[in-house]
Amino acid sequence: MNVPVVSARGxxxxxxxxxxxxxxxxxxxxxxxxxxxxxxxxTLAIVGESGCGKSTLARLVTMIEEPTSGTLIIxxxxxxxxxxAGLRKSVxxxxxxxxxxxxxxxxxxxxxxxxxxxxxxxxxxxxREIRAREMLTLVGxxxxxxxxxxxxxxxxxxxxxxIARALMLDPKILVLDEPVSALDVSIQSQILNLLVELxxxxxxxYLFISHDLSVVRHFADDVIVMxxxxxxxxxxxxxxxxxxxxxxxxxxxxxxxxxDPEAKRDRIKLEGELPSPLDNxxxxxxxxxxxxxxxxxxxxxxxxxxxDHQVACFHPL
Amino acid sequence: xxxxxxxxxxxxxxxxxxxxxxxxxxxxxxxxxxFFVGFVFCAAFAPWLSPYDPTEQFRDHILQPPAWQEGGxxxxxxxxxxxxxxxxSRLISGARYSFFVGIVVVTISASSxxxxxxxxxxxxxxLDSVIMRVMDIILAFPSLLLALVLVAxxxxxxxxAMIAIAIVLQPHFVRLTRASVLAERQKDYVTSxxxxxxxxxxxxxxxxxxxxxxxxxxxxALSFSTAILDAAALGFLGMGAQPPxxxxxxxxxxxxxxxxxxxxxxxLPGLAIxxxxxxxxxxxDGLRDALDPKLxxx
Numbered sequence: 001m002n003v004p005v006v007s008a009r010g011x012x013x014x015x016x017x018x019x020x021x022x023x024x025x026x027x028x029x030x031x032x033x034x035x036x037x038x039x040x041x042x043t044l045a046i047v048g049e050s051g052c053g054k055s056t057l058a059r060l061v062t063m064i065e066e067p068t069s070g071t072l073i074i075x076x077x078x079x080x081x082x083x084x085a086g087l088r089k090s091v092x093x094x095x096x097x098x099x100x101x102x103x104x105x106x107x108x109x110x111x112x113x114x115x116x117x118x119x120x121x122x123x124x125x126x127x128r129e130i131r132a133r134e135m136l137t138l139v140g141x142x143x144x145x146x147x148x149x150x151x152x153x154x155x156x157x158x159x160x161x162x163i164a165r166a167l168m169l170d171p172k173i174l175v176l177d178e179p180v181s182a183l184d185v186s187i188q189s190q191i192l193n194l195l196v197e198l199x200x201x202x203x204x205x206y207l208f209i210s211h212d213l214s215v216v217r218h219f220a221d222d223v224i225v226m227x228x229x230x231x232x233x234x235x236x237x238x239x240x241x242x243x244x245x246x247x248x249x250x251x252x253x254x255x256x257x258x259x260d261p262e263a264k265r266d267r268i269k270l271e272g273e274l275p276s277p278l279d280n281x282x283x284x285x286x287x288x289x290x291x292x293x294x295x296x297x298x299x300x301x302x303x304x305x306x307x308d309h310q311v312a313c314f315h316p317l
Numbered sequence: 318x319x320x321x322x323x324x325x326x327x328x329x330x331x332x333x334x335x336x337x338x339x340x341x342x343x344x345x346x347x348x349x350x351x352f353f354v355g356f357v358f359c360a361a362f363a364p365w366l367s368p369y370d371p372t373e374q375f376r377d378h379i380l381q382p383p384a385w386q387e388g389g390x391x392x393x394x395x396x397x398x399x400x401x402x403x404x405x406s407r408l409i410s411g412a413r414y415s416f417f418v419g420i421v422v423v424t425i426s427a428s429s430x431x432x433x434x435x436x437x438x439x440x441x442x443x444l445d446s447v448i449m450r451v452m453d454i455i456l457a458f459p460s461l462l463l464a465l466v467l468v469a470x471x472x473x474x475x476x477x478a479m480i481a482i483a484i485v486l487q488p489h490f491v492r493l494t495r496a497s498v499l500a501e502r503q504k505d506y507v508t509s510x511x512x513x514x515x516x517x518x519x520x521x522x523x524x525x526x527x528x529x530x531x532x533x534x535x536x537x538a539l540s541f542s543t544a545i546l547d548a549a550a551l552g553f554l555g556m557g558a559q560p561p562x563x564x565x566x567x568x569x570x571x572x573x574x575x576x577x578x579x580x581x582x583x584x585l586p587g588l589a590i591x592x593x594x595x596x597x598x599x600x601x602d603g604l605r606d607a608l609d610p611k612l613x614x615x
Contacts, residue, residue: 062512064508064511064512085514088512088513088514091512092512092513093508093512095505095509096505097505100504100505100506101505101506102506102509103506103510103524103527103528104506104528106527114510115513115514118514118515118516118519119513119514162509165509165513169513
């Protein structure tokens with residue numbers, strides 16, 4: 001029971017950055033070790049500001065890039081580059097920008113059927129078409145949309161098409177890389193409701209990447225807060241939103257707008273900038289901006305500890 | 318639940334209609350287009366349009382001037398050349414050769430250029446560098462000089478001239494394709510195709526190539542005129558089509574010595590080359606205006 005569909009252990013991804021002709025290439029630590037388990041039918045949200053490694057994580061899980069080190073286990077199988085092709089069917093992705101993620105020269109029918117053409121070459125063309133049409137209705141589009149081109153659709157409709165395409169191979173895991181942040185607020189809720197509905201119906205597990213905490217609050221089961229390539233806190237949604245323990249999580253939560261004009265605003269303002277991922281700081285990455293930081297924080301890196309509510313901090317709130 | 322914004326009764330014009338709408342705005346391009354249509358018509362129906370066989374010699378009517386000049390007659394509307402061949406028939410047949418050169422050169426150089434461009438856009442860095450440096454070397458030569466050298470190696474004939482011109486023009490296609498491929502490769506739909514498991518060949522030809530075609534089509538149209546011009550130049554230098562082929566450049570070369578005595582023998586083929594190349598260039602400019610989304614007023 002409770003076998004995770006995806007689990008990651010110590011997942012890392014470094015890039016080499018060349019600065020000059022003769023200087024040694026520097027190492028950019030986009031993702032420096034992250035662990036998580038994603039249960040079937042659940043949603044795990046990854047939140048953090050730009051540059052914290054969220055999208056790199058998405059690219060590793062969808063097997064677009066190879067991890068520098070660490071293990072990734074998908075549906076009980078440890079992933080290595082040689083069996084990427086076989087595992088593609090289980091993990092699919094929906095991108096942030098609905099205007100860039102659909103091929104402008106392909107019809108919706110081709111966009112939807114392409115995954116089947118590639119992965120199920122034995123399937124007859126008529127069956128492919130039937131399945132693509134079913135999927136179109138499932139995501140709330142009409143049959144006459146089948147033969148149109150992407151430029152004839154609005155952003156929300158395009159995102160529905162992206163979701164339909166991702167579901168064509170019956171994946172167990174859907175990576176949602178900020179799927180609604182490019183959409184109008186009114187369309188956002190439609191897409192989120194669609195995603196919830198599809199999760200119930202198809203038993204999908206979502207890896208939901210976002211920087212929008214109001215969306216996460218509505219959508220996720222578990223939340224991981226990331227800062228500079230590392231997880232700083234992980235907990236269930238309720239716990240994290242009611243009682244954040246890491247100072248960064250608290251600061252992040254204090255910035256989400258609320259629909260109550262009377263509420264007292266005690267927004268925590270963070271000073272300074274995100275440290276460069278090129279410098280490998282010895283201590284806690286958040287220490288330079290943290291109002292609770294002590295010398296211990298700058299000297300040593302806290303580990304992610306705890307049972308249900310894990311936090312990487314020497315002075316948890 | 319369904320958000321419909323595109324089905325409010327206004328239908329978008331088809332891509333061809335839309336293209337023509339933008340193309341029509343450029344008057345020169347429309348003129349070029351109709352001239353090009355006439356040129357293609359001449360080339361296609363040359364044997365039926367021309368009054369005489371282009372190589373038939375009428376020995377009694379050597380160097381007869383065009384019909385409107387003194388001594389001319391409507392039997393030979395544009396006069397005859399030093400061997401008594403009908404100029405009009407030769408010019409019409411010449412269109413056929415020029416069109417043939419244009420088509421063959423553009424086909425060879427565009428197809429090989431697209432393949433190399435795609436390869437270098439997708440290849441690892443070292444292979445990309447190798448391909449692009451080779452193209453830079455080809456581009457560093459003056460194009461006509463390189464074509465001359467190639468023809469000198471291959472031997473003078475129209476076929477060899479076409480091969481040489483195709484090699485000279487090909488780097489432009491390679492660079493253009495590579496640049497578009499590099500820009501398109503960054504986009505999410507390419508990543509999305511990779512996540513769906515698309516192989517390299519599918520990524521190149523099905524996913525990326527159709528999105529790079531607009532600038533390549535424009536370059537193809539402009540290369541068409543360059544090919545005609547270069548073929549005429551090679552013919553003029555005696556390295557292209559050989560006499561008695563009624564190729565425009567070869568005709569010019571044959572009649573150089575009559576430039577003072579019989580202006581029509583030299584002027585008419587030159588004029589044919591000039592007008593054709595001008596018309597195709599105008600059309601190419603119009604194509605670019607109509608196909609480039611950045612120049613579009615929407």
